[in-house]
Amino acid sequence: MTRLELRQVRKRFGPLEVLAGVSLNVAAGEFVSILGPSGAGKSTLFQLLTGAEKAEGEMLFDGAPLDDHGSRFAFMPQRDALMPWRRILDNATLGLEVQGVPRRAARERVAPLFAEFGLAGFERAWPAELSGGMRQRAALLRTVVQERDMLLLDEPFGALDALTRAAMQRWLEAMWRRHHWTALLITHDVREAVLLSDRIYVFSARPARIVSEIKVPLPRPRTADASVAREAAVLEAGILDTLLGATDPQPSAQRRPKGDDHD
């Protein structure tokens, strides 16, 4: 069942054309990634979905036009956007508080999830006391507890070092297998997209169009055995070629997407 559907969505900021007609869809319980070079307009797409910006084209949710933006998506911005003045527990309950859940009840709903997110014992810590990986998990916790129809994740691991990022990707895959969130993930890390997604949309450089849509038929978990890992590697290589070919008419070494440094 299709939940989110975009038809020919266009966006320009003054003279700058950012999205040149993007059509995509996400089904219920599906994990879909958007893969594209830096500055392509990926975050802009989320700005449209969350209602921060207006666009041309059709945006449908469950078949109806997306006008009541607030209630559909739980959005995790590109930077973790943790509030430094709130303890981790209070950051995690933020979305519920905005929804009008009393603070006490919100805390009771969030607290049991801390262990699952590897944050047990850090409920009363300030964000500044956490490592980068923990901050991302706290931000993710704040996002999923909102229990919205769909998760919008904007490069949740983009700022992490390669080792932490790999660990976080595996962790997120395990979490998704358990919860089956409907999710749209932005990334410029090809490996991340292949590891996590059911489908991948590859964006061109700005103005962004979809240059290809790739199904990832690999069984999960995708890190468990060597044969799956080999298949994933083949898929990754193909996607990287598409990405570099589509984004870069010049020698490809110069404008490689920044997420592929470990490939």
Added chain:
Amino acid sequence: MAVPSIPLSGGDTSGPSPRGGRSAVSSAIARAAPAAVSVGLLFAAWELYARYGGVRPTVLPAPSRVFGQAWENREALMDNAIPTIRATLAGFACSLSAAFLFSALVDFWPSLRRALFPLLIASQTLPLVAIAPLVVLWFGFGLLPKILLVALVTFFPMTVALVEGFGATEKEIGQMLRAMGAGRWRVFWLARLPSALPYFFAGLRISVTYAVVGAIFAEYAGAAKGLGIYMLNAKNNFRPDLVLAAVGVSAALTLVLFGLTVLVQRLAMPWERAAAERGGEGRQ
């Protein structure tokens, strides 16, 4: 199912190490030492010059004389310091409330900023020497003209600090809150107001020093009691030692108020300490 959280939280579980009490004290002494030395040297040079430089004590009294006279006249000084403190605090409180209200309005309706900021900037170019006697002339010798003058010198820096502070809110936080369904007022309360706190306290530290100067100026222009009028009388009686004693009291007053703002900031922003302690370590 095992969630691989163990390898992630490797070095994280130790928590911030408690700061040793003794090292904190000795580091505080170490930090205060340069200031104490420079002040001590200044006073020593001044004392020597006043004693052996051939200047009359009615022109430049030695610091020992200033301290001695300050002690002898401590009651009069205290008596005059209290109205100054009252004027400073009352004026500052009024100016803070007005600055908060005004900066919040500007945050909600940015066009107000363009309409009113030129006026505010112009208000800062008014020379206090000229305006203080006028304000006293209009509003008398009571508390009101002092409040007005203190507000005049502190309102602008506080407003600018707050407006900039609101504007410094992380864009992502605003976008995320709106995606959560928060309205403008909610965003202001949950994000913009706390984001402005560091700016607010920076402005507060500066303004509190202006506030004391403003109050003294107002009293200088006309008052029944206060450090300002005390200085004026002492000067007219050829008692520079008492003028300097009153200056010392106002300096002490400013330092205390400054210290109070630092203390309040500590209490109001406990997360800053956590950030500072972690600051040295590399982020993951």
